[in-house]
Amino acid sequence: METPRFATLTLDDGRSIQLPMMTGTLGPDVIDIHGLSTLGVFTYDPAFFSTASCMSDITFIDGDAGLLYYRGYPIEQLAKDSDFIEVCYLLLNGELPSAAQKTEFSSLIKHHTMVHDQLARFFNGFRRDAHPMAVMVGVVGALSAFYHDSLDINNPQHRQISAHRLLAKVPTIAAMTHKYNVGEPFMYPKNHFSFVENFMYMMFATPAEDYVPNPILVRALERIFILHADHEQNASTSTVRLAGSSGANPFACVASGIAALWGPAHGGANEAALKMLEEIGDVSRVAEYVQGVKDKKYRLMGFGHRVYKNMDPRAAVMRETCHEVLQELGLENDKLFKLAMALEQVALSDPYFIERKLYPNVDFYSGIVLRALGIPTNMFTVIFAVGRTIGWISQWNEMIAEKGQKIGRPRQLYTGSPRRDFVAMTKR
Numbered sequence: 001m002e003t004p005r006f007a008t009l010t011l012d013d014g015r016s017i018q019l020p021m022m023t024g025t026l027g028p029d030v031i032d033i034h035g036l037s038t039l040g041v042f043t044y045d046p047a048f049f050s051t052a053s054c055m056s057d058i059t060f061i062d063g064d065a066g067l068l069y070y071r072g073y074p075i076e077q078l079a080k081d082s083d084f085i086e087v088c089y090l091l092l093n094g095e096l097p098s099a100a101q102k103t104e105f106s107s108l109i110k111h112h113t114m115v116h117d118q119l120a121r122f123f124n125g126f127r128r129d130a131h132p133m134a135v136m137v138g139v140v141g142a143l144s145a146f147y148h149d150s151l152d153i154n155n156p157q158h159r160q161i162s163a164h165r166l167l168a169k170v171p172t173i174a175a176m177t178h179k180y181n182v183g184e185p186f187m188y189p190k191n192h193f194s195f196v197e198n199f200m201y202m203m204f205a206t207p208a209e210d211y212v213p214n215p216i217l218v219r220a221l222e223r224i225f226i227l228h229a230d231h232e233q234n235a236s237t238s239t240v241r242l243a244g245s246s247g248a249n250p251f252a253c254v255a256s257g258i259a260a261l262w263g264p265a266h267g268g269a270n271e272a273a274l275k276m277l278e279e280i281g282d283v284s285r286v287a288e289y290v291q292g293v294k295d296k297k298y299r300l301m302g303f304g305h306r307v308y309k310n311m312d313p314r315a316a317v318m319r320e321t322c323h324e325v326l327q328e329l330g331l332e333n334d335k336l337f338k339l340a341m342a343l344e345q346v347a348l349s350d351p352y353f354i355e356r357k358l359y360p361n362v363d364f365y366s367g368i369v370l371r372a373l374g375i376p377t378n379m380f381t382v383i384f385a386v387g388r389t390i391g392w393i394s395q396w397n398e399m400i401a402e403k404g405q406k407i408g409r410p411r412q413l414y415t416g417s418p419r420r421d422f423v424a425m426t427k428r
Contacts, residue, residue, distance in 0.1 A: 007031045015039055026060050026069075042411050053238060055402075058091060058394055059230045066310035070230060071095070079317040084225045084387075085109065085195045088167060091230055091394040106195070112168035113189035113198065115176075116146040123180045132177045132382045133262040139173050140166075141255035151249045153400050162250045163393045170254070170389045171195075174382045175202030181378070196222045199386065204374060216328040220321045220369055221383075227314040227362055228384055230391030231307075236260040236267070240392045241399050245408040250396055257392045258385050267381040273302030274336070274367035274377065282335070283342045290346050302364030303347055304357065314362035322365045325372050337368055 005021035017039055020032040030052050036042050045051045060069040068075040071090050078087055082096075089097045089105050097105060122142060126135050143165070144151060150161040176186050179202075187202045197213040200221060205211035231237070239260040243253045261267035276299070280289050292298040305312050326332050344360055347353040370380055399405060 009036075011039065011041070024055075025057075027062065044413050048233075048238075053233055053408075054241065054399065056233070056395065056398060057094070058398060059232045059391070061232045061307055063305070063307040064309050066308055066313050068231070068313045075227065075313050076317060079223050079226050079314075082226065083194075083196075084222050084229070087226050087229055088195075088390045091390050092163060092167075092397070108164055109168045109195065110189075110191045110198070112165050113172050113191075115143075115169050115172050119143070119146055119173075120176065120186060123176060126180070128181060128183060130181070132174075132181055132379055133258065133267075133385075135177045135180070136173065136382055136385060137255050137259050137262070139177070140170060140258060141252055143169065144249045144251035147251070153244075153247060153249065156401070159250070159397055159400060163397060166250060166254055166393055167390055171199040171386050172202060174379075174386050175199060177382060178203055178376070178379055182376075194218070196225065214328070216324060217373055220325045221373060223317060223321050224366055224369065224383065225387035227317060227366075228387035230388070230394065234266070235263070236388065237392060237395050240396050242408040244396045244399055245405065247407075250393065253396055254389060254392050257388070261385055261388065262381060267384045269302065269361075269363035270367035270370065270384075271377055271380045273363050274371060274380075276301040277336045277339050277343070277368075280339060280343070283339050286339065286342045286346055290343070290350065294352055300347075300358065302367070303353065303360055305361045308359075308361065309357050311359045312361040315360050315365065318362050318365035318369065319360070322369050322372075325369050329372055331372055334368075334372070336371070340364065340368055 002023075006018040007021055008016055008018050010016040017035055019035060022030045022032055024030070033043055043051070058071065060072070061067065070078060070087065071094055073090070073096075078090075082090075085106050086097060086102055088109075089102060119139065119142065122139055123135070126138070147162070147165055150158040150165070152158045172189055179186050185207060187205045187207075189198050189202060191198075193201055193213070196218050200213055200218060201211050233241075236257040240253045240257040243256040244250070248256075264272065280286065289298055293300045322337070326334055326337055331337065344364070347358060347360065353359075367380065370383060371377070375383060
């Protein structure tokens with residue numbers, strides 16, 4: 001049995017306390033600060049840079065080493081050798097499925113992809129030019145009004161049914177959002193397609209002709225979903241967990257995650273990177289733009305990462321995928337792609353970027369791939385949400401199943417006025 005370890009905190013007035021040290025499977029040790037309340041103090045950690053908000057065995061990130069594991073499996077291996085539905089099973093259940101388990105799980109999800117017919121009428125309440133993420137927040141949140149037969153969060157079977165419904169129906173809603181936005185009829189799911197094929201069918205098919213999925217393009221979107229499936233306790237996942245800690249139903253919790261993801265600092269990075277390339281416009285302007293970045297005149301989007309202080313492990317996979325897609329579509333000479341490669345070479349060789357560890361991240365390449373797949377820019381964050389739904393569900397489910405789980409209640413450092421008495425209007 002491991003000998004208990006403690007960290008001792010001593011205040012300047014001589015009071016002290018021993019705080020238990022905790023060790024995870026991977027990553028740095030953690031100091032359990034629950035006991036600080038006995039001293040009448042608590043910690044101040046804006047944006048939770050140094051605070052573990054939960055215990056989780058789903059995803060591990062080592063930003064310094066550039067590592068990302070799902071349930072212990074390196075993201076590079078999963079992106080290369082697995083498919084999205086298998087990764088979904090892994091995140092939700094903790095282990096990779098057997099062949100029979102995968103077939104059963106895939107079939108189960110396929111038979112949940114339809115949405116209630118009345119839900120389709122919700123779209124008529126939105127303007128055609130509404131941002132797709134605004135529509136997603138509203139329609140996904142409304143699922144709880146249709147599937148209230150499985151909203152007992154303390155019932156493991158109800159949680160499982162809701163998880164399957166969300167995983168299956170969010171892509172359908174996402175595709176419907178796109179179709180509504182461009183004025184085309186909804187395409188209902190077909191069970192003979194795989195998960196990703198079905199999504200692409202609902203996105204791009206029309207009643208006028210048959211749709212044949214391109215396996216190279218399907219694989220590219222599959223990888224994008226895998227790479228974005230979970231990313232530890234990021235802003236949207238933390239939002240889902242905090243909403244869920246109140247006992248809110250899973251549909252409302254995922255809707256809150258979509259709302260958090262909508263923020264440009266979180267889910268809009270690939271769109272921002274693509275916009276940057278469009279603003280540069282031509283390879284001949286790369287040197288000028290790079291100098292502008294150094295002079296703080298321009299912002300470099302798609303490079304560096306808040307968590308990864310080394311190479312983003314997802315970036316190499318996305319770079320390879322980018323080449324495969326553009327080659328398949330005959331776009332190797334695509335202006336933006338050539339521009340991106342030129343910018344990448346400068347950034348990887350320039351001491352300014354090397355010293356600051358501003359390496360290309362997954363968003364630098366994914367925007368180019370999504371554009372090549374025919375996905376409009378305003379749908380980029382929606383694609384992110386489709387991939388991340390399984391992570392939100394898995395994290396929510398893990399939290400609800402935890403014994404002694406309590407409602408989240410962060411503290412604050414109050415800097416407002418001290419107590420003061422009310423002054424009548426005539427005396428102010």
